[in-house]
Amino acid sequence: MPEQPVIVSADGVTLEVSAPAEGILRIRVGFGALPPGESWAVPKPRRGGAIPLLVLDTPDSVVLRTETMEAVIARRDLRLRLSGADGAPMLDDATGRHLEFAGGGFALRKTMPADTHYFGLGDKAGPLDRRGGAYVLWNTDSPFYGAATDPLYKAIPFFLGVTEDGCAHGVFLDNHWRTSFDFGRGERDVLCIRAEGGPLDYYVLAGPDAKSVLRRYDWLTGPAPLMPRWALGFQQSRWSYTTQAEVEAIAGRLRDGAIPADAIYLDIDYQDRNRPFTVDGARFPDLGGLASRLRGQGLRLVLITDMHIPHAPDAGYAPYDSGTAEDAWVTDPDGAAFVGEVWPGPSVFPDFSRARVRAWWGGLYAAFVQLGASGFWNDMNEPSVFQAPSGTMPLTSVHRIEEPDFLPRKATHAEMHNVYGLLNSRATYEGLLVHAPDRRPFVLTRASAAGGQRYAATWTGDNVSSWDHLRLSTAMVASLGLSGFAWSGADIGGFGGPRPSADLLTRWTQIGAFHPLFRYHCMTGKPAQEVWADGPEHEAIRRRFIEERYRLLPYLYTLAEENSRTGLPILRPVFLEFPAVLKAPLDAGDFMLGDALLVAPSPVPESPGDYEIRLPGPGWYDYWTGERLDSMSVTITPAIERLPIFVRPGAIVPRQDVMQSTAEPVAGSLYLDVYLDGREAHGTIYTDDGESFGYRNGAYLRRAISCVAHGRGLRLSFGARDGSYPPWWRAVQVTVHGWTGEAVVRDAAGEAISSSVLACPRFTWMEREEADAVTIGPA
Ligand code: MIG
Numbered sequence: 001m002p003e004q005p006v007i008v009s010a011d012g013v014t015l016e017v018s019a020p021a022e023g024i025l026r027i028r029v030g031f032g033a034l035p036p037g038e039s040w041a042v043p044k045p046r047r048g049g050a051i052p053l054l055v056l057d058t059p060d061s062v063v064l065r066t067e068t069m070e071a072v073i074a075r076r077d078l079r080l081r082l083s084g085a086d087g088a089p090m091l092d093d094a095t096g097r098h099l100e101f102a103g104g105g106f107a108l109r110k111t112m113p114a115d116t117h118y119f120g121l122g123d124k125a126g127p128l129d130r131r132g133g134a135y136v137l138w139n140t141d142s143p144f145y146g147a148a149t150d151p152l153y154k155a156i157p158f159f160l161g162v163t164e165d166g167c168a169h170g171v172f173l174d175n176h177w178r179t180s181f182d183f184g185r186g187e188r189d190v191l192c193i194r195a196e197g198g199p200l201d202y203y204v205l206a207g208p209d210a211k212s213v214l215r216r217y218d219w220l221t222g223p224a225p226l227m228p229r230w231a232l233g234f235q236q237s238r239w240s241y242t243t244q245a246e247v248e249a250i251a252g253r254l255r256d257g258a259i260p261a262d263a264i265y266l267d268i269d270y271q272d273r274n275r276p277f278t279v280d281g282a283r284f285p286d287l288g289g290l291a292s293r294l295r296g297q298g299l300r301l302v303l304i305t306d307m308h309i310p311h312a313p314d315a316g317y318a319p320y321d322s323g324t325a326e327d328a329w330v331t332d333p334d335g336a337a338f339v340g341e342v343w344p345g346p347s348v349f350p351d352f353s354r355a356r357v358r359a360w361w362g363g364l365y366a367a368f369v370q371l372g373a374s375g376f377w378n379d380m381n382e383p384s385v386f387q388a389p390s391g392t393m394p395l396t397s398v399h400r401i402e403e404p405d406f407l408p409r410k411a412t413h414a415e416m417h418n419v420y421g422l423l424n425s426r427a428t429y430e431g432l433l434v435h436a437p438d439r440r441p442f443v444l445t446r447a448s449a450a451g452g453q454r455y456a457a458t459w460t461g462d463n464v465s466s467w468d469h470l471r472l473s474t475a476m477v478a479s480l481g482l483s484g485f486a487w488s489g490a491d492i493g494g495f496g497g498p499r500p501s502a503d504l505l506t507r508w509t510q511i512g513a514f515h516p517l518f519r520y521h522c523m524t525g526k527p528a529q530e531v532w533a534d535g536p537e538h539e540a541i542r543r544r545f546i547e548e549r550y551r552l553l554p555y556l557y558t559l560a561e562e563n564s565r566t567g568l569p570i571l572r573p574v575f576l577e578f579p580a581v582l583k584a585p586l587d588a589g590d591f592m593l594g595d596a597l598l599v600a601p602s603p604v605p606e607s608p609g610d611y612e613i614r615l616p617g618p619g620w621y622d623y624w625t626g627e628r629l630d631s632m633s634v635t636i637t638p639a640i641e642r643l644p645i646f647v648r649p650g651a652i653v654p655r656q657d658v659m660q661s662t663a664e665p666v667a668g669s670l671y672l673d674v675y676l677d678g679r680e681a682h683g684t685i686y687t688d689d690g691e692s693f694g695y696r697n698g699a700y701l702r703r704a705i706s707c708v709a710h711g712r713g714l715r716l717s718f719g720a721r722d723g724s725y726p727p728w729w730r731a732v733q734v735t736v737h738g739w740t741g742e743a744v745v746r747d748a749a750g751e752a753i754s755s756s757v758l759a760c761p762r763f764t765w766m767e768r769e770e771a772d773a774v775t776i777g778p779a
Contacts, residue, residue, distance in 0.1 A: 004049025008062050008073050013099065015078045018049030023068045023206040023216050027080070028199065031101040035199030038406045039174050040419045041221050041451035068206045082204055089113070090169045091204055094190045106200045110191040117582050118183050119573070120159035122483040123152055123460050123476045128573060129586055130159065134182040139418050139447045141384035141391055143462040144496045147472060153382060153461045155418035156450045156483040157181070158217060162210050166579030170205035170213035172220065176418040176449055197414060210576050211568060217484060218567020221451040224486055226564040228440045229690030230300055230374070230662045231457065231487070232556050233262025234546050235519035238529065240269035243283045244290050250530065251297050259531050259543050260550045260660050263300040265377065265521070274343040276306050277319050277364050291372030298661025300374035302442070305365070307381050307424045310344035319364055323350060328357045330413070331398045338397045340385035349383055349393065352423035353416055354402040362431015369435040375442035378428055378456065381421035382447040392417065421447025425456035438692045450484065457487035457517055465494025467606040470508050474591050477515050481569025489517030493529045502534035503640060506541050507605050510643040513545040514599045516570040541641045547658045554654040554670065558686040559594045570594065578616035596651035597623065600644045602636070610637050619649040621675045626737045626760060647675045649738065652683025652705050662690060669764070670729035672705060674716065676738035679709040688725050701725040707736065713777020714739060732765040736776060744779045748772070
């Protein structure tokens with residue numbers, strides 16, 4: 001086995017290939033020397049060559065092979081062709097000029113096979129399939145963006161190529177400078193990747209399918225943490241609830257109206273003069289008392305903590321004083337702190353590229369953690385700077401990298417801009433762990449970059465109350481999920497614009513109930529935009545969907561845990577499960593929640609007209625009625641109180657009773673809805689305490705559940721217990737869909753525990769240690 005990496009040079013250009021893991025090749029190219037191998041996205045142990053690489057030298061080329069990939073590098077011009085080990089083409093350099101270095105930047109050109117669709121790059125608006133589009137990655141505060149606005153808040157230089165047969169590969173450019181990705185817009189069938197500076201350092205991820213690519217990307221850039229369970233609950237926010245009394249009234253109204261909810265957010269107006277880490281004592285005389293009263297009602301308090309620090313020398317403002325003592329600020333080229341105007345007035349900006357500054361920042365959270373806040377919101381961290389024509393700080397501003405794993409050096413803002421939000425949320429996340437080591441942090445960030453999923457959830461920024469934005473929201477959340485960020489949502493009802501119509505807010509609530517993050521939020525000055533704002537009928541419909549969200553928590557939490565281990569998103573574009581849908585034009589209306597549920601709003605949600613859903617296969621079920629559909633195409637007549645959802649045959653969906661908050665102890669039964677695909681169905685349930693890191697030491701419970709044909713009946717069983725956490729349920733209420741006949745249910749000892757002559761067997765199973773299975777069949 002030859003030493004890794006393999007290096008080939010031609011015309012002063014050096015290309016290096018290594019294989020950090022099976023199915024992943026890292027390629028670095030330099031004009032002259034190779035770029036330094038540092039990274040904010042990929043932890044060091046994952047960046048080096050680690051698996052066997054077979055190298056064949058021929059006069060014309062160098063060929064490298066792993067079990068799943070082959071790379072052929074032409075000696076003459078370093079043209080690179082990648083294929084699967086079976087020879088199936090994966091990613092080839094374009095004909096003509098495939099590599100260019102100029103002005104400190106570079107361009108890389110690849111061919112785009114006609115049958116390949118492209119996805120990713122984070123929360124870009126516009127069509128989910130990026131083919132034919134061109135995008136810039138440059139974190140930007142883009143209030144009231146539209147479908148064509150680009151760039152937005154996050155820079156995630158990762159995309160997937162997927163064919164209609166489901167073959168997939170991924171490309172991750174580990175470069176945080178301003179970059180652009182042109183998917184055949186400038187030049188037909190040519191993918192052109194450009195960067196204004198920084199390393200040409202990229203990874204190609206093999207499939208075979210899109211899920212495998214996502215798992216590999218997750219391995220490379222790190223998994224999202226398992227968030228606290230309450231983060232899956234309904235979250236109530238607006239800019240702003242401005243007094244303690246107003247917050248208490250909102251909490252009271254949620255509870256009086258029996259609207260399940262888990263969190264209330266305080267936006268900037270709780271602060272004294274918009275100064276981060278202060279509280280306006282006149283409007284919030286007792287924030288700690290508020291936090292604990294809310295907690296008593298099952299509601300968590302989430303506080304915004306912007307990263308701009310008012311330039312307030314000699315004012316007794318501790319974050320400025322301690323930050324100045326720490327020499328924490330990004331500077332102008334002359335070494336003086338850069339000062340820019342934001343909410344608090346002239347402000348300075350922490351330089352999160354130094355580990356010490358991140359630790360200082362994390363320390364600022366001590367008091368808020370102490371007083372009982374449960375989550376923190378990092379906004380404006382593109383960073384946004386008012387009155388600057390660029391909307392951010394000058395590219396010449398100076399950051400200082402002092403970081404294990406990096407060469408200590410100064411870096412311009414041009415280099416650090418896109419990673420600033422990631423490092424801000426990292427500092428927050430790591431700080432919270434210091435203050436409460438056994439509590440899972442909840443951080444919500446607006447700006448981020450590749451790998452930022454390790455620290456924070458995110459949202460799609462300042463959208464607008466319009467039907468177009470409702471449509472955009474699912475595509476953006478889906479794209480984030482394909483880009484590492486499984487935990488995201490859009491401001492429900494819309495942030496800006498005139499207030500949403502009653503129907504729009506109701507539709508948005510219905511769809512948002514099945515997005516990973518479920519948060520109402522809107523802009524200052526807007527009329528009330530809470531669940532009850534449009535009268536009792538709309539409130540009742542919205543409540544019913546929020547309740548359904550809570551019923552589904554066992555399913556959602558199981559998906560969240562799967563995400564934290566594998567990187568598979570919670571919300572999935574349909575093609576991720578059923579690539580054949582790529583054969584027809586994608587409409588961004590429908591989406592999968594996990595692999596079992598297909599949520600199918602109208603592609604034109606404002607229209608009262610009928611629409612048709614094409615199911616991905618035969619034998620699907622209606623989620624609401626449990627009925628099996630005998631056609632793959634369903635015509636739907638929209639009704640404001642309904643959102644069609646379908647269940648994949650072969651799924652088992654775990655649910656629970658409605659509760660008002662995840663803080664209530666889960667009681668009652670575990671509901672298992674079994675949707676047979678004829679002969680079988682499978683599912684999983686995962687649970688733990690929802691809050692601590694105990695699960696890392698075995699305090700969790702994961703069990704496979706299956707139902708398979710057994711003689712003339714069925715056998716339903718739990719797989720072996722994984723983990724030591726006790727189940728919360730005492731009884732299991734089973735409903736088997738898709739099986740008819742007179743059924744007697746027997747436990748493992750053969751004793752009948754129920755009998756029914758229902759078309760759809762429904763029974764209660766008192767699960768005991770010794771009875772992990774029941775049979776269902778004729779008497
Ligand atoms: O310049 O904190 O995207 O959610 O309500 C606006 C006030 C600043 C932008 C965020 C929005 C938040 C608002 N913020």
